[in-house]
Structure formats: structure tokens, C-alpha cells
Amino acid sequence: MAVTDIGPPDYKEMMPEVIAKNYGKWKYHENVKPGVFKHVSETGDEVFTVRCGSPKLVSIDLIRDLCDIADKYCDGHLRFTSRYNPEFITPNKGNIEPIIADIEKLGLPVGGTGRGISNMIHTQGWIHCHGAATDASGVVKAILDEMYDYFVGKKTLPHKLRISLACCLNMCGAIHATDLAVVGVHTRVPTIDHEHMTALCELPTTQASCPTGAIRKHPDPNIKSVVVNDEKCMYCGNCFTVCPAMPIAHPEGDGIAIYAGGKVSNARKAPMFSRLVIPYIPNNPPRWPEVTSALKNIVEVYASNARPFERVGEWIERVGWERFFKLTGIPFVEQNIDDFELARDTLRTTTQFKW
Numbered sequence: 633m634a635v636t637d638i639g640p641p642d643y644k645e646m647m648p649e650v651i652a653k654n655y656g657k658w659k660y661h662e663n664v665k666p667g668v669f670k671h672v673s674e675t676g677d678e679v680f681t682v683r684c685g686s687p688k689l690v691s692i693d694l695i696r697d698l699c700d701i702a703d704k705y706c707d708g709h710l711r712f713t714s715r716y717n718p719e720f721i722t723p724n725k726g727n728i729e730p731i732i733a734d735i736e737k738l739g740l741p742v743g744g745t746g747r748g749i750s751n752m753i754h755t756q757g758w759i760h761c762h763g764a765a766t767d768a769s770g771v772v773k774a775i776l777d778e779m780y781d782y783f784v785g786k787k788t789l790p791h792k793l794r795i796s797l798a799c800c801l802n803m804c805g806a807i808h809a810t811d812l813a814v815v816g817v818h819t820r821v822p823t824i825d826h827e828h829m830t831a832l833c834e835l836p837t838t839q840a841s842c843p844t845g846a847i848r849k850h851p852d853p854n855i856k857s858v859v860v861n862d863e864k865c866m867y868c869g870n871c872f873t874v875c876p877a878m879p880i881a882h883p884e885g886d887g888i889a890i891y892a893g894g895k896v897s898n899a900r901k902a903p904m905f906s907r908l909v910i911p912y913i914p915n916n917p918p919r920w921p922e923v924t925s926a927l928k929n930i931v932e933v934y935a936s937n938a939r940p941f942e943r944v945g946e947w948i949e950r951v952g953w954e955r956f957f958k959l960t961g962i963p964f965v966e967q968n969i970d971d972f973e974l975a976r977d978t979l980r981t982t983t984q985f986k987w
Contacts, residue, residue, distance in 0.1 A: 648709045650679050650723040666785025667742035668728060682720045682731045683713070684740045685751050685776070685783060689759065689769055694738070701734045715751040715794075717744050743784040747791055749931075750783070752776060754797035755805040757816075762876075763869040764799035765816030765886040771920050772797055775814070778924045779931065790938040790947070793931065794895070801868045811944040812927055813891035813906045818867040820885035821860050825877040826850075829857040833875035841874045887914045888923050892930060892956075893945035904945040907953075909960075911967035926962075933960050 644652065654673035661671040669681040686694075698718050702710035705727040711719045718740075720731050732742050744750040752775065755761060757768025775795065781787040798805030799816040807813035829835075838858055839847045846864035850857045858878075869880045890913070894906030909930075913922045930944075937959060938947035948956045957964045 646709070648679070648707065648721050648723070650677055651721070653677065654679075663746040666748065667732070667745055669745060677723065678725070679721060679723050680725060680728055682722075682728060682735070682742065683717045683744050684735045684742045685744055686712075686716050686718050686740060687769065687773075688716050688754060697738055701731060704734070705731050713751075715744075715753045717751050741780065741784050746785070747788045748782045748785060749776075749779050749789070749793050749795065752795045752797055753805060755799045757799045761799055763802070763872050763880065765801075765818045765869070765881065766799050766814075766888050766915050767917060768797055768799045768805075770918055771814060771888070771923065774919045774924050775927055778928050782931070787935075789931070789935050791941045791943050793934075793944065795927070802870070802873070807891060807894075808906055809894040809896045809903055810906060811892065811895060812930060813894065814923065814927070815889045815891060816886065817889045817912060818869055818880050818882065818886055819912065820867065820880065820882040821862050821865045822869070822871055822878040822880040824857060824860065825879075826855060826857040829875075829877045832877045838871060838875040838878070841870050843868065843870060847871060887912050888920070889913070890923070890926055890930075893948045895943050895945055897943070901946055901949075904949075906945075907970070908968055909957075909962055911965060930960055930962075
């Protein structure tokens with residue numbers, strides 16, 4: 633592979649020796665205990681993986697501490713999963729307990745494997761995003777503190793459970809296909825800074841940014857700005873993404889919606905989209921107690937009622953949404969009605985194409 637500064641490096645150059653040697657030859661794997669995997673090759677070679685939890689936003693010092701553990705026990709090999717779980721890979725079984733001990737010295741929990749909860753994937757939130765309707769890291773911390781026992785294996789679930797968070801409806805947190813999802817939602821129409829509109833925004837681009845056509849040129853020809861049709865606005869915030877003169881964040885109007893029942897996996901059943909279950913919970917930092925209690929309630933009901941190896945969406949599909957709302961005690965409101973008439977034609981969620 634040519635040396636270049638464009639794009640990522642070739643992953644094959646960074647593989648542990650035992651993985652490169654047995655590439656494509658892995659026979660099976662097993663979850664030895666919470667946070668520890670064992671993979672066995674057709675050649676008889678074994679490799680062990682120790683997984684731990686980690687914040688998404690970390691300091692350079694923490695990364696160096698993780699690298700020190702990898703240098704000490706794993707020949708320098710360290711990887712992060714797509715859910716920000718650091719993983720230490722070693723062919724030496726005797727390294728497992730020392731790795732765990734060093735991880736715990738850093739204050740990080742070992743777990744996130746098997747029939748439990750892994751790290752939450754999430755967006756930037758208030759610390760960075762310009763259009764966030766809720767925080768990300770703060771909400772995730774509060775949620776996972778409540779779900780800690782399911783991460784470290786003190787409690788188990790019928791199957792693995794994935795939770796994601798997106799701080800606005802742009803959903804760069806990829807919550808649309810996850811067991812439980814937290815989404816920041818705006819509930820107020822964006823305000824318009826007419827004075828600075830032309831200095832900050834391009835009017836045709838701003839109008840074109842609205843997916844519902846709610847933004848139109850100002851009717852007064854002397855005012856070089858736009859107006860918003862309140863009835864058409866769906867509070868997505870896309871206009872603010874291209875036009876800083878149309879802020880949509882509101883301290884009292886912003887909050888959180890909760891979705892359930894999605895999955896990316898193609899095993900047993902096709903991938904599934906998440907569905908809205910709670911349309912709005914007001915932001916209540918720093919611990920968001922209403923959000924954490926709502927999610928914990930759903931997880932506990934799922935744990936008590938689902939069959940072994942049944943994902944949340946599969947369980948709901950089996951018992952029916954009416955039964956889901958009854959078991960969880962969540963009120964069914966008008967926002968829960970899916971009235972998008974073209975869903976059957978446009979929302980294909982499976983790779984199992986059958987014509």
C-alpha cells in the first residue's frame with residue numbers, strides 16, 4: 633500500500649501478530665466473563681480481549697495511561713470499538729487479571745460484553761454542537777450510572793442491549809436503529825435575526841435547507857430576510873445549521889424524546905427502526921432523573937418479560953406495542969401514531985431483498 637497522508641492507514645499493518653497469523657481462520661469465540669472474550673482459531677491459537685468502559689471525551693493523559701497498559705501487556709496493541717470501548721488484546725491468558733487490575737486503577741469499569749449493556753454511542757451535546765437540544769456527555773453519564781450493574785455483569789438481560797443518544801434530530805448519533813434511543817428535540821420555531829441575516833446567511837440556501845418548505849422570503853421587499861410558517865415547522869434545526877441568524881435552541885422548549893425497538897443486526901430478524909415511545913421530557917440537568925428513570929423502567933420490564941436472546945424490538949414485535957405500553961406504564965399519546973403514509977415504500981430497513 634502506497635504511503636500517503638490521505639485517509640486512514642492500512643489496518644493490517646496494526647494487527648497483533650496472532651490475529652494477522654490467523655486472519656480468516658477464527659473458529660469460534662466465547663464470553664469468558666463480563667468484559668473478557670476468548671477467540672479460538674482453527675490452528676488452535678487463542679487470543680483474549682479485555683474490554684472496558686470509557687467516556688467519549690477524554691484527556692490525552694488518559695489515552696497515555698491506556699497506551700501504557702497496552703505496552704505492558706499487549707505488545708502495544710490497543711483498539712477502540714465504535715462505542716468507545718477500549719479493548720486490550722493479548723494471546724497470553726495470564727495477562728487478563730493484571731490488565732483488569734490496571735484498568736480498574738484508572739477508575740474504568742471492565743464489562744460491556746455478552747447479555748448486558750455496552751457503552752452508549754452519542755453526539756457532542758452542549759460542549760461542542762451549535763444546535764444541540766440537550767447535552768450528550770452529561771445525559772450519558774447519568775444514564776450509565778443507573779445502568780452500571782448491567783455493564784459490569786452484576787445483572788444480565790435476555791440479550792445484548794444498545795443505547796444511543798443524539799442531541800438533536802439530525803441524529804449524528806445514529807439512534808434510528810438501536811434498542812433504546814435518546815434524542816434531543818426542539819419544540820419552538822427558530823427566532824430570526826433580521827438585522828444580521830444577510831451578513832451571516834445566503835437566503836436561497838436558507839430557504840432550501842427546510843425539508844418542509846416552511847421558510848420563505850420576507851414579504852416586505854425592503855427587508856432582506858426570511859419568515860417561517862409556524863404550522864409547517866417541525867423544529868429540526870436544519871435551518872440553523874446553514875444560517876446562524878436563525879437560532880432554534882430554547883432553554884424552556886428544548887428537551888428529550890425516547891425511542892425503542894431498533895437494531896442494526898441482521899441475525900434472526902431483519903434490521904429494525906426505532907419507534908417513538910416518549911415524545912418529550914424536559915431537560916433537567918445535571919442528572920436528568922426523569923430520563924434515567926424512564927429508561928431504567930423499560931430495561932427492567934424488558935429483562936422481566938423477554939425471552940432469552942430476544943432483542944428489545946423483537947420482544948415488542950412479539951407481544952405487540954399495545955402490550956409494551958401497558959407493561960411499561962408509558963402513556964400512549966397522539967405523537968406515538970406513525971402517520972407517515974409513504975413509510976412502506978421508502979423506509980426499507982433490511983438487506984434481505986425479496987421481490
